[in-house]
Amino acid sequence: MSFQLPSIANRPVTVLGGGVLGRRIATVWVSGGYTVHLRDPSEKQRSEAQKYLDENVDFYAQTTRKTPGTLKVFEDLKPSIENAWLVIECVPEKLEIKQTTFADLEKFAPKDAILCSNSSSYKTSEMIPELEEATKERVANMHYMMPPQARVVELMTSGTTRAEIFPFLVEHLEIAGMHPYVALRESSGFIFNRIWAAIKREVLSVISEGVATPKTIDNLWKEQYGSPVGPCQIMDAVGLDTVALIEDHYIKERGLSSQHTVDFLRREFISKGKLGNKSSKGGLFPAVSGAPEADKETSVNPPGPTLYYLDVGAFALSDPLNSGRIIKASADGKTSQVLVSGQAMPDGLDIAxxxxxxxNMGIPSKNDGSVLSCAIDGSDIQTVVPKGGVHTPKQLIVDEENSKLYFCDREGLRVMRCNLDGSALEVLIRTGDFNDTKAQSDQKNWCVGIAIDRTSGHFYWTQKGPSKGNQGRIFRANIITPPQTNASTRTDIELVFENLPEPIDLEIDPTAGHLYWTDRGELPFGNSINRVALKDIQTGQASEHKHDILVRNMHEAIGLKLDTKNGHLYATDLGGTVYRFDLDGKNRVKMHEDEGAFTGITLSA
Known part of the structure; x- marks a missing residue:
């Protein structure tokens, strides 16, 4: 029977593996209007993959301009590949696992399905030596970089792949918003990866021979090419153990010397536990603040402030839109109690x-947000701003000196202020009309975080941009609105930062003169806590401003509160953790960890 390309009508694309790349690949295809099946044996991975798609598919679809398709997740292989026209494996980077996967696909996948590997290390020919010749003709390598930020995908033959498969895949990848490149022949490593591997080898040789330090190499690289990161930072982010494993494969296949690469790495770094950003011992650079091993319970030293933080309620088994909680926790993080429950997606929190x-954000698609208050023990709940008085309120702060509440209104496209009793409600900033569908759907208009610098007479706010879209911005304006202007026409708005991954909450340390913020965007710059000196912010120079990343490796960083008296900052993330750090981001401590999604946080002496 002659070879025929598969029909795609009413047939899914199947992605095997719901990890970091698998969930992105699934979102790519859904954003192109395709039906996607995602299979992962881990319930946690399936849940996180679904959550990632729900939060990000609209951003992906801004490129494809398609009505997104649907995603269905599976625990078992057979039902996930039933009737699939394309299967993409993203299983662990171990040859024996990939060989077993392709053997199973030969047995259970449709006989016309195109079978692809996302591997960047192994040739597909190494994965399919025992398959039938007719199956080998349908196997190819399809390696994605890191969508949506990097939309490059490289295609490569297994040596026996039918030539007509490649233009067919290129066509559909372009529909899904990707930028496909086709290698002319099979090779260990793709086009870009081979070039990058050579750079890594030479960088490691320069270090091992004592020619230059990692810092010198990265600074030179960044200045020469205008890159925000250098090759040593990238290797630390990947993990030096992973770098060594990939290089092992090249060494074995090409007969390369290991003296100044993997031997050097294993002797001077890996054997000493210096694996990169994921290690408390660091890697080519000293330890990154917030590395996982640094989480191993550092002692907490009470006394300290009492913590109050919000669980948005998103993981509740029933009625997640009305299951938010206010939680009080002791200074040592050992005890906690729920003060208020049954809230409609609470986000911002402060005490005065x-x-x-x-x-309470309410339902984001509706204009039903509100602001409430209660006594410090959770009793006497009162409405400050009733439902509909604000659309989707986010971070909230109290200006005790002037008895004012400041808060951002995300889908309402506003920064707002009122008295502590809710009177004198006013709009300070309006980025668009939320009744205008186009204006409201543009996430660059969404206001989220808010902070006040009473010393200079400014307030700052974030406009987060698309989820993990690197279009986030921070602005500031005068606390006093200029005469003869209003929230839409005021002339004192300054752009402070632009092109941030996804900035969320803000805090100001007036004593040291620092602006802090959380960023829930993608690594390496997102999922972080950041700081800049206020004195370094110059009018009209947003693109020139530099800031310090104090903490990395959070899980959707959200809430932030400073304790300048004791030299600490507290933060929350949607992964369900409350952290404490020194003001410079060092000495990470997990104060509280629980099933939940934590947002706003504040402190009480």
Whole structure:
């Protein structure tokens, strides 16, 4: 029977593996209007993959301009590949696992399905030596970089792949918003990876021979090419153990010397536990603040402030839109209690005059946000701003000196202020009309975080941009609106930062003169806590401003609160953890970890 390309009508694309790349690959295809099946034996991975798609598919679809398709997740292989026209494996980078996977696909996948590997290390010919010749004709390598930021995907033959498969895949990848490149022949490593591997080898040789330090290499690289990161930083982010494993494969296949690469890495770094950013011992660079091993319970030293933080309620088994909680925790992080429950997706939190103030986002698609308050023990709940008085309120802060509440209104496209009792509600910043569908759907208009610098008379706010889209911005304006202007026409708005992954909450240390913010965007710059000196912010120079990343490796960083008296900062993430750090980001401590999605946080002496 002659070879025929598969029909795609009413047939899914199947992705095997719901990890970092697998969930992105699935989102790519869904954003192109395709039906996608994602299979992962881990319930956690399946859940996180679904969550990633739900939060990001609209951003991907801005490129494809398609109505997104659907995603269905599976625990078992057979039902996930039933009737698939394309299967993409993203299983662990171990040859024996990939060989077993392709053997199973030969047995159970449709006989016309195109079978692809996302491997960057192994040739597909190494994965399919025992398959039938007719199956080998349908096997190819399809390696994605890191969508959506990097939309490059490289295609490569297994040596026996039918030539007509490649233009067919290129056509559909372009529909899904990708930028495909086709290698002319099979090779260990793709086009870019081979070039990058050579750079890594030479960088390691320069270090091992004592020619230059990692810092010198990276600074030179960044200045020469205008790159935000250098090759040594990238290797630390990947993990030096992973770098060594990949290089092992090249050494074995090409007969390369290991003296100044993997031998050097294993002797001077890996054997000493210096694996890169994921290690408390660091890697080519000293330890990154917030590395996982640094989480191993550092002692907490009470006394300290009492913590109050919000669980948005998104992981509740029933009625997640109305299961938010206010939680109080002791200074040592050992005890906690729920003060208020049944809230409609609470997000921002602060305390003043013995009362807790918080925002409820409500249902983001509706104009039903509100601001409430209660006594410090959770009793006497009162409405400050009723439902509909604010659309989707986010971070909230109290200006005790002037008895004012400041808060951002995300889908309402506003920064707002009112008295502590809700009176004198006013709009300070308006980025668009939320009744205008086009304006409201543009996430660059969404206001999220808010902070006040009373010393200079400014307030700062974030406009987060698309989820993990590197279009986030930070602005500032005068606390006093210029005469004869309003929230839409004021002339004192300054752009402070642009092209941030996804900035969220803000805090100001007035004593040291620092602006802090959390960023829930993608690594290496997102999922972080950041800081800049206020004195370094110059009018009209947003693109020139530099900031310090103090903490990395959070899980969707959100809430932030400073304790300048004790030299600490506290932060929350949607992964369900409350952290404490020194003000410079060092000495990470997990104060509290639980099943939940934590947002706003504040402190009480």
């Amino acid at each position: 005059n013995g009362r807790i103030y918080w925002t």
